Amino acid sequence: GAGVSQSPSNKVTEKGKDVELRCDPISGHTALYWYRQSLGQGLEFLIYFQGNSAPDKSGLPSDRFSAERTGGSVSTLTIQRTQQEDSAVYLCASRRASGGQETQYFGPGTRLLVL
Amino acid sequence: KQEVTQIPAALSVPEGENLVLNCSFTDSAIYNLQWFRQDPGKGLTSLLLIQSSQREQTSGRLNASLDKSSGRSTLYIAASQPGDSATYLCAVKRVYNFNKFYFGSGTKLNVKP
Numbered sequence: 001g002a003g004v005s006q007s008p009s010n011k012v013t014e015k016g017k018d019v020e021l022r023c024d025p026i027s028g029h030t031a032l033y034w035y036r037q038s039l040g041q042g043l044e045f046l047i048y049f050q051g052n053s054a055p056d057k058s059g060l061p062s063d064r065f066s067a068e069r070t071g072g073s074v075s076t077l078t079i080q081r082t083q084q085e086d087s088a089v090y091l092c093a094s095r096r097a098s099g100g101q102e103t104q105y106f107g108p109g110t111r112l113l114v115l
Numbered sequence: 116k117q118e119v120t121q122i123p124a125a126l127s128v129p130e131g132e133n134l135v136l137n138c139s140f141t142d143s144a145i146y147n148l149q150w151f152r153q154d155p156g157k158g159l160t161s162l163l164l165i166q167s168s169q170r171e172q173t174s175g176r177l178n179a180s181l182d183k184s185s186g187r188s189t190l191y192i193a194a195s196q197p198g199d200s201a202t203y204l205c206a207v208k209r210v211y212n213f214n215k216f217y218f219g220s221g222t223k224l225n226v227k228p
Contacts, residue, residue, distance in 0.1 A: 042218035091158060106158035
């Protein structure tokens with residue numbers, strides 16, 4: 001079946017503009033995660049959704065970052081007033097259920113460049 | 116706080132060599148540990164998942180071990196091939212919050228033909 005998809009695959013924006021990144025998880029997966037990967041760094045957890053609610057948003061770096069999930073499916077990560085340090089690859093992952101045992105399936109990521 | 120470290124950051128080996136990638140973590144109260152592979156321009160692919168009660172997992176030429184008490188895991192790749200060239204990431208989940216992964220910064224592997 002189809003995997004996790006993300007759009008756009010690449011985004012170049014000017015400092016100060018808002019951007020929206022989209023994640024389509026695997027159908028039926030109730031858990032959804034957003035991560036950020038800066039150049040040469042590991043993945044940094046941003047936010048976790050279980051269904052439409054976000055029980056853990058502790059990784060969002062500032063109030064410029066927000067995310068929502070609707071219908072238990074598609075999720076959007078929004079970055080307002082982008083800064084150059086927001087440049088990174090933003091990865092989305094989904095998992096079938098809550099709990100720890102099952103693996104997460106990752107999308108290809110959105111490469112964001114803020115000029 | 117859980118910190119995950121991977122050594123070396125980069126590794127270049129000739130084809131056919133056996134190699135070991137290292138991962139260490141500071142908090143031994145982990146739920147599980149997972150090794151991923153990341154290819155350029157692509158997402159992560161899960162290689163091996165080790166539950167906290169397990170000592171190792173094997174899949175083909177890959178073997179991952181876990182020593183919780185010392186906070187270490189190794190990924191052993193036998194008879195390396197050029198197709199193994201990628202970045203390898205380890206990630207742990209803590210007992211206190213098993214919905215959250217803590218990732219290392221990865222080991223970039225290059226297998227030369």
